[in-house]
Amino acid sequence: MKRELDHKLHLRNIKPTAMRQLVLHVLTEQSTAISLPELEQIFDRADKATLYRTLKTFEKNKLIHRINDGAGPVKYALCQDTCKCQPEDLHVHFLCTKCNQTYCLTEIPIPDITLPAKFSFENVNMVVKGVCANCAI
């Protein structure tokens, strides 16, 4: 277990400190994306700035990706092992309006968009809102 976590960190060139192992462990346990404030609650003895910088490091090294779902704080979720955070790795995110959980729909690529003349494409963010399977009656 710890081996796998260290391996993941190693793959992304991140030094495996105790803090980072713990944070990564929590991240792997999540089925939905998690925000910094939520992380603070889980580690109620840990420092906010450290958690913040840990997430920054993870994001910079493409271990996690940031999700802006428009519902408060930014959330983070693990990248696929093969992810390079390129356009082809982008996928749709889903925000449940009942439980406020955000899902990575990794199997749903984002459709192509034809932009107006002289507008160039770099990146795209797509968030669908609705009710998730867990909250469906």
Add this chain to the structure above:
Amino acid sequence: MKRELDHKLHLRNIKPTAMRQLVLHVLTEQSTAISLPELEQIFDRADKATLYRTLKTFEKNKLIHRINDGAGPVKYALCQDTCKCQPEDLHVHFLCTKCNQTYCLTEIPIPDITLPAKFSFENVNMVVKGVCANCAI
């Protein structure tokens, strides 16, 4: 001019106070979306809370719509006269990574997405990032 503004307010059942006329006037002058902090700078003698509540009122009455482009503060842009803020009124937004301006691409509808089983659709937000025509070399 003032007539048109009052008419727009009237159409959306918003009482035409001086403040609201001024804010609406500024909004109609923008070719791109504007944030509350930007609005504060334009009206440097006006109160933040008043501007805030003015935008809230406009949004509630569907005179403007909120755009969350992930680049700092929420931005707002005028709705089309016919807009009911229903899914069919949704369009793609474009954030220029050079000038940080956000455009409503009202002519580009958001493509349909097939969600996983038992996930229901309510709403969708799509923001394309890139370089806009003005900033293209």
Add this chain to the structure above:
DNA sequence: TCTGACTTTGCAACCCGGTTGCATCAACTT
């Protein structure tokens, strides 16, 4: 093994966008 350079952590403080409570003011009704 010791030393020095570099990284990570913890604490504190700060910034800024957003939001609310409350008193005052304006407009409109009767």
Add this chain to the structure above:
DNA sequence: AAGTTGATGCAACCGGGTTGCAAAGTCAGA
């Protein structure tokens, strides 16, 4: 003219995000 309602201005607060700085930890080379 008095009373009701809504709008405004001011102040304060909240929470997420961010940074400066000093202490602790890590590691390579002597």
